[in-house]
Amino acid sequence: MKESNGLFARISQMLARGIGKQHMGMFYGQGGADLRQEAWTRSLLQESQRHADLLQTPLRELVYTSVDIETTGFYPERGAEVISIAAIRMNGREIAHDDLFSVYVRPSGCIPDHITVLTGITENMVAEAPPLGEVFASFEAFLTNTIVIGYYIGHELKFFNHFLWRSSYRRFTHRTLEMKKVAECLYPQLTEHRMEDVLEWAGISIKNRHHAQSDVRMTAELWSVMQKSLEIHGVQTLADLYVYLTYKGK
DSSP: OOHHHHHHHHHHHHTTOOOOGTTTTTEEEEGGOHHHHHHHHHHHHHHHHSSSHHHHBBBBGEEEEEEEEEEEESSSGGTTOOEEEEEEEEEEEEEEEEEEEEEEEOOOOOHHHHHHHHHHHHHHHHHHHHHHHHHHHHHHTTTTTSSSEEETHHHHHHHHHHHHEEEEEEEEOEEEHHHHHHHHHHHHSSSSSHHHHHHTTTTTOOOOOOOOOOHHHHHHHHHHHHHHHHHTTTTOOOHHHHHHHHHHHH
């Protein structure tokens, strides 16, 4: 662990100084680094050359958008659809409570009864709502120049990419960060890292879970708490965070 921490510190220092990948070969293989670590490190170095300013910006100075969706199921390729989207802006640790995007989305199919029980969203609530194709452009515009965060952001990405590929042959390209991965690194003492478990551990009140507006607010509160904890671990910038997740997430 001591050797890994030393490697983490050296890589962070070199990134902070703008040293490119051509100078990093000397570090591969040290501290017990395996092929997976090397791949992550190389990827980080390549990204650092393209986005040096962003990567070296302190986390507390970055702008984030907390995003959550409600859907009729887990698998868009099997017909599940988005029925609600919510997003809220964060400036560093501060939540911009008035800077909110929230909309119901009309699916082409029915909302299963168990989804209505879980989310509170009924057929009547979405009957006059716009379809996803009419709201996605304004949603993406809301995300401009921000880092998109979500507790289970992979769920959102699955639906966004499915829609975008079918409608315009492209992928969701905004930079994203999954809170669950951060939680697994920050709170290894927890036996489970469900959103509810981590919110409770962080002392955040759980209100209206599985409602998109509530979930984005709770996720934003959690990210604010996490940023403070990351600073204690010496994680100051986005580059620091990527390296931290690489080694802590092994």
